[in-house]
Amino acid sequence: QVTLKESGPGILQPSQTLSLTCSFSGFSLSTSGMGVGWIRQPSGKGLEWLAHIWWDDDKRYNPALKSRLTISKDTSSNQVFLKIASVDTADTATYYCARIMITTGMDYWGQGTSVTVSS
Amino acid sequence: QIVLTQSPAIMSASPGEKVTITCSASSSVSYMHWFQQKPGTSPKLWIYSTSNLASGVPARFSGSGSGTSYSLTISRMEAEDAATYYCQQRSSYPWTFGGGTKLEIK
Secondary structure: OOEEEEEOOOEEOOOOOEEEEEEEEOOOOOOOOEEEEEEEEOOOOOOEEEEEEEOOOOEEEOOOOHHHEEEEEEHHHOEEEEEEOOOOHHHOEEEEEEEEEOOOEEEEEOOOEEEEEOO | OOOEEEEOOEEEEOOOOOEEEEEEEOOOOOOOEEEEEOOOOOOEEEEEOOOEEOOOOOOOEEEEEEOOEEEEEEOOOOHHHOEEEEEEEOOOOOOEEOOOEEEEEO
């Protein structure tokens, strides 16, 4: 079955770089039409799409954060990575990764990883 | 970017009552997608491409709409349907979500 799991530092200080890893199983990012994306949700608030990467290495970013985001993948190890540079308190949120299929969209989500930016 | 406005933001319904949640887009989109989220859990794909129920979603749910106006309907509210529902568009970048509709059971 399809599973995804996010991992991150938990807490980091302002101006640092946030590194997140999405480890998945049950599908391959070498399959045409497949992608993995990142979405975040501040506590008690709504969802914000951040970025995603497709099987062919096409990458898309939210322009609101584009200069700070870098997404990459390691197909052989079934992992997708997201880096957010120069974090501040506004980046405090739960970060989710999700499988994306061209046909159905974000059909499987991880459990999320909580990130707190605090000095 | 396309802004999605959901209404109402909060609502409550009695068991058996019909429920309709609307999502208005600032520009025309080809399809609308819906997610259900319960407290402390990750969102779940609920309806994709406007009217297709995701796997395991009860048949009392339906989706409809076109252009800038879309809706999610529950024919008869059940207690397990209490959750927050988000619409989402992926017709153009950046992909955006609506602000959510919190549905409570009376």
